[in-house]
Amino acid sequence: MNQNTQPPDLVEPVGTAATPAFSPLYQQIKTLILQSLQGGEWKPGDVMPSEQDLAARFRVSQGTVRKAIDELAADNLVVRRQGKGTFVATHSERHIQYRFLRLQPDAGQEDRAERTIVECRRMRATAEVGRLLGLRSADPVVLVKRVLAFAGVPTILEDVWLPGIPFKGLTQEALSSDQGPMYAFFESEFGVRMVRAEEKIKAVAASAEAAALLGVEPGHPLLGVERIAYTYNDVPMELRRGLYRTDMHHYKNELS
Amino acid sequence: MNQNTQPPDLVEPVGTAATPAFSPLYQQIKTLILQSLQGGEWKPGDVMPSEQDLAARFRVSQGTVRKAIDELAADNLVVRRQGKGTFVATHSERHIQYRFLRLQPDAGQEDRAERTIVECRRMRATAEVGRLLGLRSADPVVLVKRVLAFAGVPTILEDVWLPGIPFKGLTQEALSSDQGPMYAFFESEFGVRMVRAEEKIKAVAASAEAAALLGVEPGHPLLGVERIAYTYNDVPMELRRGLYRTDMHHYKNELS
DNA sequence: CAGTGGTCTAGACCACCAA
DNA sequence: TGGTGGTCTAGACCACTGC
Numbered sequence: 089m090n091q092n093t094q095p096p097d098l099v100e101p102v103g104t105a106a107t108p109a110f111s112p113l114y115q116q117i118k119t120l121i122l123q124s125l126q127g128g129e130w131k132p133g134d135v136m137p138s139e140q141d142l143a144a145r146f147r148v149s150q151g152t153v154r155k156a157i158d159e160l161a162a163d164n165l166v167v168r169r170q171g172k173g174t175f176v177a178t179h180s181e182r183h184i185q186y187r188f189l190r191l192q193p194d195a196g197q198e199d200r201a202e203r204t205i206v207e208c209r210r211m212r213a214t215a216e217v218g219r220l221l222g223l224r225s226a227d228p229v230v231l232v233k234r235v236l237a238f239a240g241v242p243t244i245l246e247d248v249w250l251p252g253i254p255f256k257g258l259t260q261e262a263l264s265s266d267q268g269p270m271y272a273f274f275e276s277e278f279g280v281r282m283v284r285a286e287e288k289i290k291a292v293a294a295s296a297e298a299a300a301l302l303g304v305e306p307g308h309p310l311l312g313v314e315r316i317a318y319t320y321n322d323v324p325m326e327l328r329r330g331l332y333r334t335d336m337h338h339y340k341n342e343l344s
Numbered sequence: 345m346n347q348n349t350q351p352p353d354l355v356e357p358v359g360t361a362a363t364p365a366f367s368p369l370y371q372q373i374k375t376l377i378l379q380s381l382q383g384g385e386w387k388p389g390d391v392m393p394s395e396q397d398l399a400a401r402f403r404v405s406q407g408t409v410r411k412a413i414d415e416l417a418a419d420n421l422v423v424r425r426q427g428k429g430t431f432v433a434t435h436s437e438r439h440i441q442y443r444f445l446r447l448q449p450d451a452g453q454e455d456r457a458e459r460t461i462v463e464c465r466r467m468r469a470t471a472e473v474g475r476l477l478g479l480r481s482a483d484p485v486v487l488v489k490r491v492l493a494f495a496g497v498p499t500i501l502e503d504v505w506l507p508g509i510p511f512k513g514l515t516q517e518a519l520s521s522d523q524g525p526m527y528a529f530f531e532s533e534f535g536v537r538m539v540r541a542e543e544k545i546k547a548v549a550a551s552a553e554a555a556a557l558l559g560v561e562p563g564h565p566l567l568g569v570e571r572i573a574y575t576y577n578d579v580p581m582e583l584r585r586g587l588y589r590t591d592m593h594h595y596k597n598e599l600s
Numbered sequence: 601c602a603g604t605g606g607t608c609t610a611g612a613c614c615a616c617c618a619a
Numbered sequence: 620t621g622g623t624g625g626t627c628t629a630g631a632c633c634a635c636t637g638c
Contacts (some may be wrong), residue, residue, distance in 0.1 A: 171616035
């Protein structure tokens with residue numbers, strides 16, 4: 089057990105030879121809070137209970153809760169606001185929109201994107217799409233194909249695949265009529281919150297179809313960006329394949 | 345002053361109307377440690393003084409030093425090793441090599457890179473290179489052009505510009521004979537430690553020269569990666585323009 | 601075994617916010 | 620004014636490393 093006089097009644101992981109498996113208290117607290125987030129006890133944008141309340145609830149000191157929340161904040165799952173409280177992170181906050189979009193204009197401020205849905209239909213997952221989304225092939229998926237234009241210049245063409253079950257009822261009309269980031273729409277309409285993503289980038293030549301939609305000649309070099317976005321617990325919830333024009337934009341990345 | 349009975353004799357920033365400028369103690373400690381790192385009091389790979397020692401030196405509690413070091417560790421400036429101490433981060437650690445290279449093979453493990461220096465000469469900075477490196481145009485710079493090949497396939501062609509003053513005495517021979525990451529070489533030979541970097545990525549068509557060096561046809565789509573690498577204090581110390589073949593590799597990025 | 605970083609607690613006070 | 624997160628301290632004990 090841990091070092092306090094009133095030992096918290098949390099699990100002390102049993103050590104085995106292979107996995108010593110010592111898990112600090114604050115990690116266990118983090119997991120518990122994560123489960124509450126996952127289970128929807130507090131929804132995106134909500135205030136969470138204060139550190140004092142959580143400390144009382146979990147029978148640990150405030151400092152331990154604090155460290156757990158620190159990590160959740162570092163993972164962008166939660167946002168702290170001094171004097172107000174801790175809030176569940178959301179993709180619908182103003183001025184932090186398009187958190188996962190790394191494409192930036194070479195000069196000047198970004199215009200608002202003009203969005204056009206090219207296609208939206210339900211289909212069966214191909215073997216590859218199924219594998220990347222953690223589905224069986226032939227499981228239902230939704231495919232959304234859209235174009236984003238900036239200042240009238242079509243710049244991004246992307247195919248978005250979503251698992252059919254959690255996104256049951258997604259229609260082109262709802263998508264088209266929605267303003268704001270797609271991930272905010274997913275939060276409010278389907279309760280699906282994207283937490284992190286991985287991207288693989290290649291340089292590719294524009295196909296005839298892509299060239300037509302993006303207004304370039306076939307063969308024009310484009311950035312091919314494959315993104316897998318995950319919800320809580322590293323469950324993949326979206327596969328997105330984008331083609332980016334980079335004549336006026338670039339993909340920005342910070343390394344450290 | 346701060347809340348302890350023995351107030352630490354550190355600066356309490358004066359608040360002005362425009363900038364309230366309250367700076368927590370641990371931030372001041374972080375800055376002081378940063379200055380020691382910058383000044384070379386401890387060199388890459390060295391053990392730093394223990395938290396207790398630093399706490400005594402700065403007249404604060406261990407917890408405050410701890411929080412300062414936590415941030416330095418989060419910035420990858422320092423590495424903690426339980427039971428051993430805190431070490432100044434370095435690019436020459438085995439198995440963490442090429443920390444800033446995001447190119448990965450599509451399948452399998454990466455081979456060791458075969459490196460060929462195509463060119464290495466001193467010149468005067470063009471206006472653009474000077475601007476990006478924070479130099480005046482016509483200031484001396486070193487240009488290194490090299491090719492990296494994996495499993496015999498030339499994959500990366502890059503131009504590296506370095507400010508001439510700190511890199512005085514850099515020769516093609518020294519570069520060629522060195523094994524290991526270039527940034528480790530910079531640390532040991534010139535005392536220059538790259539701390540973070542920014543990259544801007546575009547898709548470009550291979551020029552005739554690039555095509556010849558990379559073994560592709562002219563016009564072949566390549567990833568154009570412009571990197572600016574910084575030392576301590578956000579001072580730019582390297583401009584690197586790379587062309588990456590992405591037929592067998594991809595640029596990997598994690599978003600959160 | 602001693603020394604290091606890592607965890608946990610308890611209590612105090614500060615900065616910020618809203619009512 | 621009271622509540623929230625943010626800072627700081629002091630002290631205890633744990634886990635890991637190396638002598």
